Amino acid sequence: MSIILVLVCSSHSTTAHADREVTEILFNDDQTSGDTTLLSDSAFRRKERKDRDADGLRRLLLGSLGGTTAEMETVQNAGMVFFNDPEGICLYGRRPSQWYSEGFRVPGRTLIEACVDPTAERIARAARDTLTADETPELIVDLFAGSGNLMLHMGQAFQRPVLGIEKDRNVAQLTARNLSLHGTSPSCLRHTDWVHYFTAPCPVQGPCLFVVAPPWQGAFSFERGLDLRRTNPPVLAVLDTIAARSEASRNVAVVQTPLHSDVDAESLRELEAHHRVLHAQPGCLIIDVLGRAPDRHPGAGGEAVLPAMPGPRPRSAS
């Protein structure tokens, strides 16, 4: 029996003071970006300033503004800084002016962490095009649901039910409310740690597709790309837990990866030693989750999540 996993990586009401901080940072912005080697001195200085603005905003949204519901001005400012477009943070199939006026809300940190519509659509299409009829999931489980946006796109691509797991209380409350506005039952979201999904998993007899996009935190650098061993929790620990605990007939994982940088080669080799990459493209890896994993992640959640299983499963081909 093999398991298929899809791993996705990737992403708050503000106080008046915090909003002023954001506004000051953002209105310094200019829209220059691209290859610095081709830039004139003044363009280079503008790019440096823009990078500083983006770093400052990222710190705010992951820090003091992280837990509070983002106001429209913050959503638009973030769109401007990260996408050169105040309407850049498209979620739930809607532009910000639309989702905000319809009552959808997200915490500040989700403006950074959420998988926005164009990216989510690309990833969902890649998963649908990669999986064979035998691998088509009966259920899609997003172990790090955040806004739930990627999970909803996956559900739409496969026309299958979804379940999201989200540990952060604020994020979970707002996402549950957003799901109901979207027309999806809020019971499709469980507020708990990802690992607890496996203590009361949904009864899936056919294939199950797992979406894996834990926070990257220090796991990403422009020099080395995304180190799959250093996300929180490590992607490899999550895959191994799926391999060990899921009772689906097959497990596939979609892992979100950077759009414009590589995956750290050593961490990818380590993953490929135990699982099978079915498809890789900028933005995601689609992984056939194979076999029962040994305890390779002491201290990273591995000991808490490894199950009592009768013995190693053969590393069968899919």
Ligand SMILES: C[S@@+](CC[C@H](N)C(=O)[O-])C[C@H]1O[C@@H](n2cnc3c(N)ncnc32)[C@H](O)[C@@H]1O
């Ligand atoms: C990168 S975001 C996921 C974004 C999501 N794909 C979307 O489209 O919005 C990661 C999410 O995982 C949540 N998270 C972090 N650790 C977790 C854990 N141990 N269990 C469940 N969720 C967790 C974070 O609160 C955050 O909302």
